[in-house]
Amino acid sequence: MLRLRPLSVLCLLAAPLAAQTPGTFLGDLNWPDAEVRIRQAPLVVVPFGAGAKEHGPHLPMNADAVVLDYLCHLAVDSLPVIVAPPILHGWFPAFREFPGTEIAEPDVFRAYVHAVAMSLVRQGARRIVFLNTGISRATGLPLSIVARDIRANTGTPTLVLSWDDLEPPEMAALSTQRRGGHADEIETSIHLYLQPRLVQMDRAVAAEQDVPPRGYPGYEPGLYSRNPDDPAYSTTGLTGDPKLATPEKGKRALAEALEVWDRMSAGTRRVLEGAR
Numbered sequence: 349m350l351r352l353r354p355l356s357v358l359c360l361l362a363a364p365l366a367a368q369t370p371g372t373f374l375g376d377l378n379w380p381d382a383e384v385r386i387r388q389a390p391l392v393v394v395p396f397g398a399g400a401k402e403h404g405p406h407l408p409m410n411a412d413a414v415v416l417d418y419l420c421h422l423a424v425d426s427l428p429v430i431v432a433p434p435i436l437h438g439w440f441p442a443f444r445e446f447p448g449t450e451i452a453e454p455d456v457f458r459a460y461v462h463a464v465a466m467s468l469v470r471q472g473a474r475r476i477v478f479l480n481t482g483i484s485r486a487t488g489l490p491l492s493i494v495a496r497d498i499r500a501n502t503g504t505p506t507l508v509l510s511w512d513d514l515e516p517p518e519m520a521a522l523s524t525q526r527r528g529g530h531a532d533e534i535e536t537s538i539h540l541y542l543q544p545r546l547v548q549m550d551r552a553v554a555a556e557q558d559v560p561p562r563g564y565p566g567y568e569p570g571l572y573s574r575n576p577d578d579p580a581y582s583t584t585g586l587t588g589d590p591k592l593a594t595p596e597k598g599k600r601a602l603a604e605a606l607e608v609w610d611r612m613s614a615g616t617r618r619v620l621e622g623a624r
Contacts, residue, residue: 370424371428374432391475396482406547406549406553437450440482445575462497509612516604544595552593
């Protein structure tokens with residue numbers, strides 16, 4: 349994907365940070381510069397998003413990785429951060445019965461991410477932010493264990509920021525579908541904006557599974573099952589109505605997410621300055 353320039357709203361919101369040294373991708377630096385910049389940056393981003401995970405019959409399987417790339421480029425353009433190389437393979441049990449790539453053992457995935465993050469801590473990273481374009485109660489679970497371990501064992505501040513953390517009420521207000529969740533109206537809109545060439549709207553179908561609202565609390569893991577006898581049986585691998593998507597909704601949804609991303613960056617500065 350071509351490098352995308354920041355939206356004007358992010359530039360305005362991030363003005364105090366943008367006046368400093370702009371961010372960079374770790375892989376773009378030589379090692380002497382990296383040694384200095386890692387220690388100076390207010391935060392180091394460890395990005396994680398699926399490089400190949402099903403997103404219905406109409407969206408490319410790179411959907412999470414493309415959004416991740418977009419957010420990382422905006423951060424680098426506007427904020428004095430270091431962005432580590434992305435982690436594109438992970439733990440996706442809800443989508444396991446569909447094509448894609450997965451590290452099926454959560455402990456293997458957790459250990460891999462922990463090793464990557466610890467290498468940055470040893471090099472002097474002041475704060476690690478795990479940017480997760482999955483959701484907090486799925487791929488965010490092993491990432492949160494890593495963040496907790498690093499904070500407890502090294503004292504380094506950490507943060508896990510998942511896609512549902514970047515979804516303010518204003519984003520939900522853009523949606524007209526009855527019920528969404530995956531490869532739906534909003535997610536399809538985002539990719540009509542970011543990579544329209546790979547979106548096949550002629551294959552988009554509504555799949556608003558008529559599941560009654562839960563009348564009880566607790567975490568109940570979701571699943572897209574290929575087994576017709578399973579209550580979670582899905583022929584599409586999506587929940588929602590992608591036929592309602594438009595590029596304009598996608599652009600507005602990303603603008604809402606970026607405001608949350610910017611508030612996180614400003615909050616990080618306050619955390620680090622208060623620790624001095």
